[in-house]
């Protein structure tokens with residue numbers, strides 16, 4: 001099956017980046033889009049995020065071979081219901097949501113009998129909205145596809161080929177396993193960043209201006225993550241509750257062990273952990289997942 005028309009629902013960071021990537025890579029694919037927010041639709045048209053911005057959800061998906069829902073995970077069911085009247089019988093319905101089991105259930109409930117293949121491009125930034133998207137967001141990044149049992153192999157191949165054409169590396173995974181892996185690699189780190197920044201802003205003996213003034217000591221790297229979209233992340237934690245709570249239990253135990261090591265002056269325990277974590281950073285860089293320049297390549301003027 002060949003994908004020649006793609007409809008993008010939700011024209012923020014992810015939706016806009018998909019539309020721009022299709023255009024920049026000159027793929028022979030026509031794009032349409034819709035967002036529930038009229039001001040987002042207007043800005044999307046100005047930036048040319050998709051070929052045609054439609055005023056109604058069902059018009060955006062008419063004749064689309066592939067529909068990609070790029071809305072917060074808690075809004076997937078509503079978005080799916082909005083497009084239902086216009087869907088072509090052969091259309092593949094996919095998404096970019098950061099949690100997968102809950103999205104798969106919401107889509108199956110909203111669109112019974114449709115060809116649903118959830119996916120999650122592991123690529124993003126802390127920015128959101130129609131000005132945030134850029135064409136190279138997916139280049140060299142993983143896109144995890146979580147096909148349900150009994151999926152049409154031709155549809156799965158077409159979706160994989162689409163993400164490969166955007167520059168992504170594709171991996172297939174079971175939805176529950178995806179949710180566990182992403183709980184460790186993305187959801188818990190975000191929760192820790194939100195918590196640390198929140199704790200610092202609640203301090204009474206250290207002023208907020210001091211926290212900001214001396215933030216280069218490490219704090220500012222947490223503030224980037226903690227600036228991520230509140231709606232998106234609220235929904236991620238509510239929809240990936242089980243895996244997040246399981247991983248948070250493990251993390252809390254490890255944190256308690258660190259507390260104990262510091263209190264008892266167990267320098268070996270601290271040194272061993274910090275040596276192991278340094279090796280992880282080396283692997284992240286070796287696998288091309290980050291910039292190897294010190295301090296994330298920030299400019300340090302003389």
Ligand code: NAP
Nearest residue numbers: 010012013014036037071072073075097098124125128129
């Ligand atoms: P975003 O920039 O905020 O864009 C989402 C857009 O969807 C907003 O314009 C929003 O409008 C619109 N929307 C909300 N509910 C809708 C509905 N029912 N129907 C139509 N449009 C609706 O968010 P994003 O960062 O692109 O995230 C989109 C999805 O990608 C999320 O599921 C997220 O988990 C996933 N994701 C994000 C990242 C990341 O780093 N940001 C990475 C990978 C995957 P309103 O402003 O009116 O709500």
